Amino acid sequence: MQEVYERIKNHPDFRNLVKLRRKISWILTSIVILFYFIFILIIAFSPNTFSRTVFPDNATTLGIIIGLFIILLSIFLTGIYVYLANKKLDKINDKIIKIINK
């Protein structure tokens, strides 16, 4: 198995796969962590920001809107990742497996 791993490791397709996956994963991870920690830091340092109302004559506060937005964003980004992985990453991966099986 070690020998197979050596062969894959140096294959250009594998390098592509790793590069692309790294890019997708870390960009998406950064977005989630960024939004979540902005949310947490506002709670930590400036909780009053979240008690502002956003629309006139509506009790909904900024905190609730941002909270719901982060929930929807999480679902949306996992969807994006799965879409990209199923469409792009798996194609390169299958190519690598095929080459190795030859």
Added chain:
Amino acid sequence: MNFSIILILFMLDVSNVYAIDSQTMGLTNINIPAVIMFIIFVSITLGITYWAAKKTRSASDFYTAGGSISGFQNGLAIAGDYMSAASFLGISGLVFASGFDGLIYSIGFLVGWPVILFLLAERLRNLGKYTFSDAVSFRLKELPIRSLAACGTLAVVILYLIAQMVGAGKLIQILFGLPYSVAVFIVGFLMICYVTFGGMLATTWVQTIKAVLLLFGATILAFAVLNKFDFSFNLLFTKAISSHHLGEAIMAPGGLISDPVSAISLGLALMFGTAGLPHILMRFFTVRNAKEARNSVFFATSFIGYFYILTFVIGFGAIVLLTNNDAFLDKFGNILGGNNMAAVHLSKAVGGDIFLGFISAVAFATILAVVSGLTLAGASAISHDLYASLFCGGEVQERKEVVVSRISTIILGVIAILLGILFEKQNVAYMVGLAFAIAASVNFPILFFSMYWSRLTTRGAFAGGAAGLLTAVLCVILGPIVWVDILGNTKAIFPYKYPALFSMSIAFITIIIISYLDKSTRAKKEIEAFDGQFVRAQTGVGAEGAVQHQI
């Protein structure tokens, strides 16, 4: 000595329960629809367990249902494993008690999922076999790493189990008028049956059915609430502000987080704790390959996110509909059975006895599904990581390993029952918070570094994980919850409720420093082995049970 303390607490407990009972009996009596629906659920799940028991022979069947679960079903089962009593009753109760603060927990519980998907799920599936320790010990030395991972697993499992057991006890106490301890015993007994006989296959089906029931029940409950307010959030919020004694404060962060350190610490624990929960990580081995693992996280995240939006609506609905309704309050104006019962009482307020029965049965099913997943994860840590891999050096008959895991299940079940009784008066959401802190400071760091950092060595992982575990446990014992509330001291030695910021930092720093200092020949080999592990993690070549990718 310890036993006598438990016994005394147990007796105090029973007398308390009767005091509460005489109060609640007038409200609920015995709810016949609930009993019937509960019996139907138990009969169906026991039937499935009987069927699953016949199919569960090998170790792979017991731990991972033979890797035969589809991505969609695993997504449901993950949601069923994760949406605990603490989520449903605890978060809606928190929203009921303090409004916006409940949302902080929901969001924290959800944002761990994208991170699991982007960074861990596929690699974990490609590297592991039955437990996450398989993946961590892929190139590291098994003895220290598996012992550490097993400690991390058991600590998380037991804390989490306590929270679930307490929720279960209170729920059944109110619903059926049964003593708290009897209720806890019933939950423990059923869970032992599911897991011991049906293994992962029965557990998966219990979780799947529960997820469907819970999503259905919570949807109806939330829509019934919205219907009362003409589907206007503004009207719901306005009415809630005028009903709640905190007034406008319920629309913004409040008492839950009182200082910046606590906020960041809780945030870290929730986000990275999810990525270190052993019963959740284990679910990724029940699917065929990395692609299915990935798909299951998308389904799980969607279900869980949708569910948390519902609990928020349910909590606000409870504020308006229960606060000024004498039928649900005791003579001091507090809600019967405590804040965690808000969702249950609300179901009666909007849908009468039949809907109350349904929601109660659902809540009960929720607890059963979660405790089963937890117990299975705990049992596999004992039988797979400790017994088979360490005690027998990997040379164990499968039959024997399965026997050991069944015995472990029974022992864990008994421990859960005893601790459930001991911890009756604790807020369930806090208990889960503690489990998350340990998961984030032990399991997550070693798993993450083993996959992403080639320089990681056994010594580094062990020292860092152990330091994280020790710090988390010490901070909790010396912190306000245990030191003051439980042990009765006046001032906490560690001032924060949530230790994750400190314990995670210590774990990460220790891992990095010790790994760099490790110049042993063993360390050199481990660093060299990273490349092979990396290729397997990325491509799935050589992965356990991955039929499509087999060479």
